Amino acid sequence: MKNNVHWGIIGCGDVAEVKSGPAFQKAKNSYLLAVMRRNEEKVKDFAQRHHVSNWTTNALDIINSKNINAVYIATPPSTHLEYALKALEAGKNVYLEKPMVLNYDEANTLLEATKKGNNKLTVAHYRRCLPVFIAVKELLESNVIGAVSTAEITINQTKDASLIAKTDENWRTNPAISGGGYFHDIAPHQIDLMVHYFGEVATINRVDIEQNVNIHDVVKGTLKFKNGVSFKGCWNFDALENKDNCTIKGEKGSISFSFYKDEIILSIDKKEKKYQFKSTKHVQQPMIEKTVAYFLEKNENPCSVNQAATVTKIMDVFCGINKNDQHV
Missing domain, CATH: 3.40.50.720 (NAD(P)-binding Rossmann-like Domain)
Structure with missing residues (x-):
């Protein structure tokens, strides 16, 4: 053994x-x-x-x-x-x-x-270990878009979207079991990638939403990383149409990608280059x-509890569980 x-x-x-x-x-x-x-x-x-x-x-x-x-x-x-x-x-x-x-x-x-x-x-x-997200990290580290200034995630899903697995009990919508709503099911991957790409977080802030909106249907928040990168994210699970995008902007251009389509679009000087990746079955x-x-x-921990705890803290603040302007 x-x-x-x-x-x-x-x-x-x-x-x-x-x-x-x-x-x-x-x-x-x-x-x-x-x-x-x-x-x-x-x-x-x-x-x-x-x-x-x-x-x-x-x-x-x-x-x-x-x-x-x-x-x-x-x-x-x-x-x-x-x-x-x-x-x-x-x-x-x-x-x-x-x-x-x-x-x-x-x-x-x-x-x-x-x-x-x-x-x-x-x-x-x-997702840290999948080719498309490894490629994003490599593009960032190659400085192809220059110094990064902002990153933004937009996830819009209609009520009948198939992005999230549905079970007979649908426990993902029961906060006592899942921690919240659909946000808690998919956002950990997306927020983790931001932390994986940009490092230590300086501050976390929740963005208030309309009073008549279910807190588990719409989640918004911003981050400031210690390296100066600003992030904002919006997850809407009661949207009129579906959208799945992350755009990272730098002084020379931008990197855009979907979390589910295995594609990256690199934009520099108004010219686009697409990178396609093959899906992995498992x-x-x-x-x-x-x-x-x-x-x-034989190697280091690919994702530690300490790293995941940062993601958990971000999610708590975004959902209003902890106060705004949380320092990590």
Whole structure:
């Protein structure tokens, strides 16, 4: 087990079906030994279809198994902290789905827990490892658009949009389970990329919205990074039409991209250049491969609790959970 990672999955729902689950069997030195879901019929079906030898309806069977040294937690966010703390206490390494926890208080609790032991925890901000977003970072680092001044995210989604997975219970719209609304489901990836690109955050501010608007339907906020980059974002899940865009502006031009279309548009001197990328079937596989290597002490943590805690704090302020002008 010292040379391999033997996984157990807690929560084999829609995310684990294609995005992540199969990658635990495809990554080098990685083996999926057991899966857990509370619904016996569904977990048994998952195990049979994905050729996993062991299944259970009790998360503690995964956490306490002597044959498992790493746990992937893919339950709804309301149980992330509980299961992560128990897994770390049991001596397991952890790969934790986003949003990492429900709020910044829970993020601090988890951060303190990781400091107490020798076990590792990686947060599944997997877009960092996808070709299109790696390319954006490389373009920024090449200084092709010069010194960056601003970055802006606009996400508009109609009520019937398919951007977010819908479940029978639709727990993503229940703040007690998800932490908020649809914003909490997709914004962690987008905000994480901004932090990944621009580094430490100086200040966070919430932008007030109209009083008659549901706070979970529309979220707005701004950031000031320590390197001088200004960011503003708007997420509207009750829009009249769909839009998905991030535009980063510099002194020489701009970089625009979608979070879901694998395309970058580089604009310099009124000339555009498009970059196209091929979608990855199991989108978490590159991140899982880096996580396995990190667990085996072959590379650094691809996304730490500390980094994800910054994202959590930003989300809290944007949603009005914490006060404006928060210094990170």
